[in-house]
Amino acid sequence: MLIVGELINSTRKAIAQAIVEKDKGYLQDLARRQAEAGAHFIDVNTAAGGDEIANMIWLVDLIQDVVDVPLCIDSPSPEALEAGLGRCRQKPMVNSISGESERWASVLPIIQKYQAQVVALCMDDRGMPETAEDRLRVAETLVTGLTEAGIPEDDIYLDPLVKPLGVNHEYGIEILQATRAIRETYPKVHIISGLSNVSYGLPERRLLNRVFMVMSLAMGMDAYILDPLDQTMMSLWAAAKALAGKDEYCLEYIAGVRAGVIKA
Amino acid sequence: MANLLEEIQESVINGQAPKVKELTQKALDQGMEPQTILNEGLIPAMSTVGEKFQKGEFFISEMMISARAMYAGLNLVKPLLLSQKTESKGKAVVATVQGDLHDIGKNLVCMMLEGGGYEVVDLGVNVTPDKFVEAVKEHQPNFVMMSALLTTTMSSMEKTIKALMENGLREQVKIGVGGAPVTQRYADSIGADFYAADAGEAVSKANLLLNLAAK
Incomplete structure (x- = not known):
């Protein structure tokens, strides 16, 4: 059960600007606040604009100067992944590999070299998955391939690829069914998802994001890439985890309430 | 009536x-x-x-x-x-560019163009510059519209425009671009004719260009 803090991502305008202006204080503060809010990993993405590799190294170093949580190195470029991973002081996560042959061939050796945990997208050369069966089929290829390459199941985070509900009203139930099917087939593999895709194009997006988190957690999803500074989201996460039997004696829930971070 | x-x-x-x-x-x-x-x-x-x-x-x-x-x-x-062999208002070749598999925005554009009276040739997703060139030769469209959702695949738009230039087809079409990471500034920098922020704007800008051409 873990949270990847999503905020340090250069596709967000404020972050792109902070990177351009080399605003170390702002970025370090954001890392610190995400860690304090309960993020288990901090995502680092510098792919949008500028010198991605130099910016990745700069960011990875400055974040680790202020927080102890491990990093999730996020890039479409294998070179930038490698640059970031090379600076990580703790076992990192890679975001992401997929079943697309080019991506697979370029990212797998990097994961092996750094013994990283890895987000594995359930898509392959046939394109984006359409059905729960599609996702399970790609999941099988990914898990088999990764474990054969020496990556333990506990280091694999399958992303079933959520699509916007506003485009097709069955995209919600599809991902919930895919999550349940993957969980039944692979009890030890993790299932991860970002939360913002599901609500794209619909009003009051945060409401849908939050409920999607609760429903998918009940189906067996156990990791999320989200904004840990959203206290309502984090409170729902703690409560959902307790209700799903993932919080022994509800101790984390109680501790969170006592600390004032979990609120009704 | x-x-x-x-x-x-x-x-x-x-x-x-x-x-x-x-x-x-x-x-x-x-x-x-x-x-x-x-x-x-x-x-x-x-x-x-x-x-x-x-x-x-x-x-x-x-x-x-x-x-x-x-x-x-x-x-x-x-x-x-x-x-009745009535002519359509205009023809558009539409696709998501090479390396990019996102089809939602592209599909919305196709839908709104058809609703706007255009004939649409939908080339699908992950479309190479060569396929764009072939489609322009075959269909002789008024417009080529490209979609990309990733910062990393945006550059395929530039490659496609270059390929159209190299094949001497650039001047016979108006090129429109769009998608989450695309901006007016980027459209200008790669020499596109217009940028559309959404499917509705893709149609209104196409209409505008057709009206200009008619004058």
């Missing part, structure tokens, strides 16, 4: 496919020209829908229901138009 067109418009905007089908059939039975139903019923309705979407009054799902209703009428009218 005029009331019937107004009713068609209203039913498209409200997303009532069976009603649009029924009203369109009624109009045809009463002897209304298919061209009139298209130009004064279905197209203005979708243009209103596009405007509402641009203003944030309509959400994607509502736009899609309206499009479904529009197609219910269009499917009746289209065969008649083809048999």
Whole structure:
């Protein structure tokens, strides 16, 4: 059960600007606040604009100067992944590999070299998955391939690829069914998802994001890439985890309430 | 008769496919020209829908229901138009560029273009510059519209424009680009003719360029 803090991502305008202006204080503060809010990993993405590799190294170093949580190195470029991973002081996560042959061939050796945990997208050369069966089929290829390459199941985070509900009203139930099917087939593999895709194009997006988190957690999803500074989201996460039997004696829930971070 | 067109418009905007089908059939039975139903019923309705979407009054799902209703009428009218050899307003080749598999935005653009009276050639996703070149040669469109959702695949737009130039096809088409990471500035930097922030704007800008060309 873990949270990847999503905020340090250069596709967000404020972050792109902070990177351009080399605003170390702002970025370090954001890392610190995400860690304090309960993020288990901090995502680092510098792919949008500028010198991605130099910016990745700069960011990875400055974040680790202020927080102890491990990093999730996020890039479409294998070179930038490698640059970031090379600076990580703790076992990192890679975001992401997929079943697309080019991506697979370029990212797998990097994961092996750094013994990283890895987000594995359930898509392959046939394109984006359409059905729960599609996702399970790609999941099988990914898990088999990764474990054969020496990556333990506990280091694999399958992303079933959520699509916007506003485009097709069955995209919600599809991902919930895919999550349940993957969980039944692979009890030890993790299932991860970002939360913002599901609500794209619909009003009051945060409401849908939050409920999607609760429903998918009940189906067996156990990791999320989200904004840990959203206290309502984090409170729902703690409560959902307790209700799903993932919080022994509800101790984390109680501790969170006592600390004032979990609120009704 | 005029009331019937107004009713068609209203039913498209409200997303009532069976009603649009029924009203369109009624109009045809009463002897209304298919061209009139298209130009004064279905197209203005979708243009209103596009405007509402641009203003944030309509959400994607509502736009899609309206499009479904529009197609219910269009499917009746289209065969008649083809048999009369009526020319469409213009033709557009639309695709998501090489390396990019996202089809939602591209599909919305195709839908709104058809609703706007255009003939659409949808090349699909992950379309190479070569395929764009072939399609332009084969279909002789007025527009080439490209979609990309990733910062990393945006550069395929530039490659496609270059490929069209190298094949001497650049001057015969107007090129439009769009997608989450794309901006007006980027469109200018790669030499596209226009940028559209959403599917509604893709149609309104295409209309604008056609009107300019006609003058």
